Amino acid sequence: MAALFTLAVLSFLYKDNPIFRLAESLFAGVSLGYFVGITLDQTLKPNLFEPLRTNFNLHWDLVIAGLLGAFLYMRYVPRIGWIARYGLTTYVAYYIGVEFTRKVHGEVLPQMARTILPVRGFDFSGFEAFFASPGMLALCAIVGTYSVLIYFFFSREHNAVTRPIARLGVWFLMVSFGAAFGFTVMGRVALLIGRLNFLIYDWLYPIFGL
Amino acid sequence: MTELHFDTGRVLLLICFGLVPVAGIILGLLAPSLRRQIPLIVGFVAGIVPILSLYIPKRFLSAAGEGMSPRLDQYLIIVAGFALPLGIVNVIQINSRRVGRGEKGWPFALALLIGLLLMGGFGVYGAFSGQGIGFLPSGAPTPFQWMTDWFFRPLQATIFSLLAFFMASAAFRAFRARNVEATILLIAAVLVMAGRVPLLDFLAYPFPPLHPLAASLSQTMGRLTEWIMDVPNSAAQAGIIIGAALGAAAMAIRVILGIERSYLGLGKGD
């Protein structure tokens, strides 16, 4: 069955066809049903229903969480859809608050700290040694990071000083995006390799007794 | 006699996320203009508590098991659980309508609904029967696990594997050295693609005398690729991370303070 679904989806490469669309629709439905199963069994049951059932005295306040979650579904009731805003603001604002601390503490500060490096220790013994020397690595890190940040500063128009630095930042970005493209090719192709490996080794070979 | 466990954190959460919304709903039914304002107050508390708890070591706010912040984290695990299947109601409404009216593409809508109801039904059964949604003690799969293994996983894997073909086609058609920047991008991409995998060994495979040269060049390409990733790429990514993080932090403040309300479907004038 898995092999037939695989072939049905791959048939899209030749032409859009009803078999592919059937497989696609089935996938959409099964994915949504999957959400229902994992959420009920893995989150709501152990974290809400069971604590309320087994120890209500300790966990009575989880009813509030349940209500806030249920409020989200009020958007589907025509006249009281606005009640969903209570669940939605709680959900969005909480995760944005956590993002705030996570971004500043976990991204901005460590990445900025990484650029506070002494630019010393150049090794001129050879081409490879020079580019791998601590001084060169530090210089590239500082120049690259700050030129990219200057490029992204759009609040003011670039002038004669910042324009060339921003251009250098663009070059660093192009190297990064080119490398990212190379990795993206690897990533996408890996998925295809996985599927074809399944079709060949787990489906075709057993059919032929290999 | 039942004895409910009260502590300052829980009481404050009851007020902010229980009593205020209930009061807000009642007031909202009486005065529609309040339907927009009071949720923003609840949102402000939800957003500010996790931030303040990191900086203010007060018992009511951040004490383990008792403080507002730890308890709020547990609430939001549950709310996230409710949020995940939120779109399902909409999908059922749209597709049922399509099937009911016999609109164009209704067999596909029917297939979607069948898949959803079967999979969701197995999930509900697994959750409430105590069977679970994984494997039974005997090692046999539950109906949910069976559908996951033979429907969900192959379909999802194959749909995403189509990207490889489209990416190759896009690389052929769009990847052009039109200017200096595009050329730098192209060269970096080719070097990384050649350096990350044994490409030269692959090309030299039919020619055994070239194997040692290919191996040596592969090693050099590998080191060059690592340098590209470790140095210029890493520096550029650091710049992107810092810039994006500062932007996200600024957006976070706007949402928490209620300045940004588009996620509620409210514009600036609302």
Next chain:
Amino acid sequence: MSIVDRLLAIDRRWIFLFVLMAVTIPILLPLGLPVTTTGSTRAAFEYIESLKPGDIVWLSFDYGPSSAPENDPMAEGFLRHCFKKDLRVVVCALYPLGGLSLANSSVAIVAKEFPNKKYGTDYVNLGYKDGAEAVMRRLGENIADAFPTDVHGTPISELPLFEPETVPVERRTIDRVQVKAPGSEVRMGIRTIGQFKVVFTAATGLIGEYWITLVNAQFGTPIIIGPTAVSAPKYYAFINSGQLKGMLGGMKGAAEYEQLLGRKYPELSKFYMETRLFTGTKGMDAQAGIHAVIVLFIFLGNVAFLLARGRERKG
């Protein structure tokens, strides 16, 4: 129509056919091409090697079937490594679209290879939980707040891996009002993520980043990440800032880890050569083939483009 024009207007289905052949032929006729290891993978491997038997590690399945060919070999390789080192492993899944089923499968596959490992004592599967960041914040203070039970519904206070012990509880009053009755309660020896030696997150998307920027930043737990190749480039910045102990980038990273495992543990080298399971090493031949094809397409496309542009300038 000249060759240049024909090349520029080629039907994309020919390109699809070449891609299909470039991937299928190396799968049918494996070449066994060498896999070189990189610094980030070696760092991850050596960090796990430095741990002692009995140390406790966390493995998070933060990916779905869409990236299973890349992440499955990483997660299973890591699990095999942990079992070889007699480390205790706690498994969870935070990715909603398939993380749980992949965690269940991979744990079942590897556990079968190590029949001496006992569920509940040597390894535990906590299952899936919604709300990634909220879950991680709770892990920093009390794992049971986020995961009260394991995947089967067993309370984690009953699992020996978490070192539960029953302790007496004294009466507690505030202003002569009893808030805690005397009795006993179960306290867990392994209670927070800070007690774990490392978190390995096999990730697609943002959840891997959350482990680094939230759990490592706020609780100090070392992180090793196994991202998909698509998201691997950005994690080099985190390696250089010291927020990561190592990284397995994509299927190549998985193949490198398998190489290192094979060199250190000959029985695993034999296993990787004989197994019919999909491994990172098996995929590298096809990767090399497809890269060759895509580089060729890029080269041909640019040659055609430059020739066409030259012709336009002349004309």
